[in-house]
Amino acid sequence: MLNTWVVIPTCLPLVLRRCHTCASESFRANGKFRVNANHKLMDAWLLVLCTACGDTAKLTVLERMNVRSVRPALLDRLHRNDPGLAAELLQDPVVRRRNRIALDWDDAWRLDTGGSDHLDREVIDVSVRFAARIPVRPVRLIAEGCGLSRAEVERLIAEGKLVSAVRLGGKLSGAFTFTLKR
Numbered sequence: 001m002l003n004t005w006v007v008i009p010t011c012l013p014l015v016l017r018r019c020h021t022c023a024s025e026s027f028r029a030n031g032k033f034r035v036n037a038n039h040k041l042m043d044a045w046l047l048v049l050c051t052a053c054g055d056t057a058k059l060t061v062l063e064r065m066n067v068r069s070v071r072p073a074l075l076d077r078l079h080r081n082d083p084g085l086a087a088e089l090l091q092d093p094v095v096r097r098r099n100r101i102a103l104d105w106d107d108a109w110r111l112d113t114g115g116s117d118h119l120d121r122e123v124i125d126v127s128v129r130f131a132a133r134i135p136v137r138p139v140r141l142i143a144e145g146c147g148l149s150r151a152e153v154e155r156l157i158a159e160g161k162l163v164s165a166v167r168l169g170g171k172l173s174g175a176f177t178f179t180l181k182r
């Protein structure tokens, strides 16, 4: 029987970028946007606050866009300070590249294993899905989901008792499956 685990975001990730005021390296979005329209051209930014000094920085979302070419639904979400939009934009590689930022998801996700009933079985097949593109180490994920230490998980991989079509050693942010035989 295949079990499904889901990696679920619990809050917005930290935005890694140097603060020009205090040289801290991380910001947090509070879901607020700033929109500026000028002669039919529009700019929009996602506001992020320095975690050390609280200084505000702006991440470019729209730059000198003709107002008419901006989708009304997007405009509406910008004006409403839609928190879901902040999450979507931070996950957009184009937005990240344009603003030269990286994300730190360390304390911003949880694992839903749908209960621990399956963990007693001799063979466990698990399909892991991601509700957001959150880079996590499969070793950490499996340790948490199975109630094992990371060292135990590493040992199971080395002994061939924990197998997957993907490399379990690095980081992943997309769906994968694994089988654990004890």
Ligand SMILES: [Zn+2]
Pocket: 019, 020, 021, 022, 023, 024, 050, 051, 052, 053, 054, 055
């Ligand atoms: Zn600062």
